[in-house]
Amino acid sequence: MRQTTQVLVIGGGPAGSTTAGLLARQGFEVTVVEREHFPRYHIGESILPSCIPILTLLGAREKIEKHGFQVKRGVYFRWGPDEWEMTFNELGDDTPYAWQVVRSEFDRILLDHAAELGAAVHQGVTVREIEFDGVRPVAATWVNTKDASEKGRIAFDYVVDCSGRGGVFATRYLKNRRHHEMFRNVGVWQYWKGAKTLPGGPEGSTGVCSVPGGWFWIIPLHNDTVSVGLVTGKEAFAGRRAELGGIGQVYDEAVKQCPAVEQLLKGAEPASEVKLEQDYSYVAKSFTGPGYLLSGDAACFLDPLLSTGVHLATYSGMLAAAAIGSVLRDEMPEEEAFGFYQRVYRRAYERMLVLVSVFYQSYRGKDYHFYQAQQLSAGEKNELNLHEAFLRIISGIEDMDDAKGAAYDFAVRELTGGESGDRNPFNHLDKMRDEPLSAEQAVGGIYLSFAPKLGLARVPKTSANREE
Numbered sequence: 001m002r003q004t005t006q007v008l009v010i011g012g013g014p015a016g017s018t019t020a021g022l023l024a025r026q027g028f029e030v031t032v033v034e035r036e037h038f039p040r041y042h043i044g045e046s047i048l049p050s051c052i053p054i055l056t057l058l059g060a061r062e063k064i065e066k067h068g069f070q071v072k073r074g075v076y077f078r079w080g081p082d083e084w085e086m087t088f089n090e091l092g093d094d095t096p097y098a099w100q101v102v103r104s105e106f107d108r109i110l111l112d113h114a115a116e117l118g119a120a121v122h123q124g125v126t127v128r129e130i131e132f133d134g135v136r137p138v139a140a141t142w143v144n145t146k147d148a149s150e151k152g153r154i155a156f157d158y159v160v161d162c163s164g165r166g167g168v169f170a171t172r173y174l175k176n177r178r179h180h181e182m183f184r185n186v187g188v189w190q191y192w193k194g195a196k197t198l199p200g201g202p203e204g205s206t207g208v209c210s211v212p213g214g215w216f217w218i219i220p221l222h223n224d225t226v227s228v229g230l231v232t233g234k235e236a237f238a239g240r241r242a243e244l245g246g247i248g249q250v251y252d253e254a255v256k257q258c259p260a261v262e263q264l265l266k267g268a269e270p271a272s273e274v275k276l277e278q279d280y281s282y283v284a285k286s287f288t289g290p291g292y293l294l295s296g297d298a299a300c301f302l303d304p305l306l307s308t309g310v311h312l313a314t315y316s317g318m319l320a321a322a323a324i325g326s327v328l329r330d331e332m333p334e335e336e337a338f339g340f341y342q343r344v345y346r347r348a349y350e351r352m353l354v355l356v357s358v359f360y361q362s363y364r365g366k367d368y369h370f371y372q373a374q375q376l377s378a379g380e381k382n383e384l385n386l387h388e389a390f391l392r393i394i395s396g397i398e399d400m401d402d403a404k405g406a407a408y409d410f411a412v413r414e415l416t417g418g419e420s421g422d423r424n425p426f427n428h429l430d431k432m433r434d435e436p437l438s439a440e441q442a443v444g445g446i447y448l449s450f451a452p453k454l455g456l457a458r459v460p461k462t463s464a465n466r467e468e
Contacts (some may be wrong), residue, residue, distance in 0.1 A: 001120075001125070001144065001152055002154060003153065005031040006028050006157050007029070007153060007157065007158045007159070007175075007324060008030075008033070008159045009032045009033070010160070010163045010168055011033075011035075011162035011296075012033075012038065012107070012111040012121065012162075013107055014314050014317065015295040015314070015316055015317045015320075016034070016162030016296070017032075017113065017323050018054065018110070018114075018317025018319040018321070019295060020117075020119040021059075021114035021117045022318060022321035022325075023119070023324060024118035025117045030114075030120065031120045031122070031154060032119050032121045033127060033154075033363065034125065035163075036124070038108040038329060039105060040104055041104055042104065045100050045219050045227055046100055046219050046302070047072065047100070048098055048307055048311045049096070049098045051310055051314050052098065054314045054315065054317075055314070057450070059113070060113045063109050064106070067105065067109060069099040069101045069106070070100040070101075070220055071099060072098045073088055074086050074202035075205055075207075075208065076202075076206070076207045077207075077262050077400045078208070081160065083200065099204075100204055100220055100222070102222070124145045125143070125144055126306070127141070127142055128141045129141045130168065130169070131310050135289065137291050138156070138294050139156065141148040141153050141460075146249045149250060159291065160293045160295050161292060161294045161295065161299075163298050164298060166353040168298070169298065170298060172283075174286070176284050177281055177282050177285075178282060178284075178285065179282045180283070183302070183356075183374060184235070185214075185278070185280075185281065185303065186276065186278045186293050187276065187277045187278070188230045188232075188251045188275070189275050190271075191226065191270070191271040192265055192270060193224060193269050194267060194268040195264050195265055196265075196266070196268075198218060198264070198334060199260065205220075207264075209258055210260075211254055211257050212370075216261050217229045217231070217304060218261065223386050228264070228265065230254045231304060233373060240320050241254065247276050248274045251274050280301055281302060281313075282296075284299050284300060287341065287342050288341055289372075291334075293338065295313070297309065297313065300312070302352055302356055303356050308352045312345075312348065316345045316348075318448075318454070319448075322455050329453075332456055337456055339444065340443060340456060344435075344444075347443075356374075415434055442459045445459045446459070
């Protein structure tokens with residue numbers, strides 16, 4: 001382990017490997033410390049097409065393509081009384097697909113790739129303590145998770161916290177993480193072998209099926225297993241668990257209440273134990289501070305409904321690499337570059353937050369109390385500064401009873417990147433995701449630049465730009 005490094009990245013998941021790989025590719029000295037030894041299990045198998053241009057920029061797309069993951073060409077919904085599908089190629093995109101991945105394999109590919117690009121990657125190493133000079137972090141003490149006698153200290157110029165739900169900065173030092181009251185849900189899932197295919201949807205579709213009090217995801221994987229998970233309210237789940245005697249019994253009961261899932265699993269064999277996660281919807285008050293950035297799940301996580309986890313991880317990793325790269329090259333002051341990161345990453349998160357809440361509001365079934373509980377409260381709207389995000393999404397969308405209406409047209413455009421007019425892998429983001437990739441789309445006079453290197457650029461004073 002080095003004793004000093006320009007950038008320390010805590011965590012080697014998609015956010016950490018993207019950040020480290022893109023910084024190393026620019027020639028910076030980057031050190032990654034990852035608590036686990038890869039491959040390691042992780043939930044979150046469904047990848048969005050919006051990740052493809054970032055994987056392309058990273059130089060890892062070809063490796064993902066060759067690995068043999070299940071191609072995903074759309075999404076299939078049975079939501080309330082309605083049934084429909086979304087096919088990514090309807091948008092005219094040059095890359096009308098993504099993948100369903102085994103995360104242990106996917107994450108290992110990305111972390112190994114970051115090492116190939118020049119990042120110093122240390123697995124089985126956990127951060128014990130962060131040292132501060134005033135409010136600025138300057139070093140970390142670390143220890144080998146299997147041999148406590150192997151430990152040390154590493155000083156850094158900048159640190160990016162990609163430590164996932166554990167959230168080294170947000171939970172230990174900043175104490176600024178807030179859980180969403182609206183998404184007080186539980187995820188319970190199991191893997192199955194020999195499951196049938198979905199009755200509809202394009203190749204490799206994620207299935208989303210609502211049930212009383214929640215919904216199921218169905219994700220087919222390339223290893224001949226299917227991930228089938230239930231999302232339901234935390235309080236209702238606790239009550240049923242107490243009555244029925246365990247999480248498996250609650251899961252089995254919900255399967256029997258969902259004909260589509262019950263038919264899918266008829267004759268299938270469990271390939272894992274039943275797994276559970278809860279308290280997974282949260283956000284840190286701030287994603288930045290002097291000398292540090294929070295990226296991926298270390299900053300925020302929403303809800304598994306629209307599979308946004310890996311998208312936000314890789315997107316924030318790209319933003320972090322651009323911001324830190326520009327600061328290290330003396331192209332922009334730290335405060336300005338990190339302010340851009342905060343605004344843009346926060347905006348992407350808030351847009352997804354609103355989208356998920358709007359989606360839930362569309363279903364008014366017998367157990368509407370579950371879906372009603374997923375709505376943003378007035379206090380949350382004010383605290384998260386969501387006024388503009390709401391205007392963008394709900395303008396003209398007042399009646400959400402039609403589950404195939406404009407909200408879902410918006411959702412698929414939002415999550416797949418929309419149309420692309422040329423072979424530039426970032427063009428569809430530029431057009432449909434309203435990202436700051438040009439002077440015309442700048443945020444606070446700053447935008448992402450990809451040539452000659454990834455970084456941030458200023459808008460000429462004569463150009464108009466958005467002050468957000």
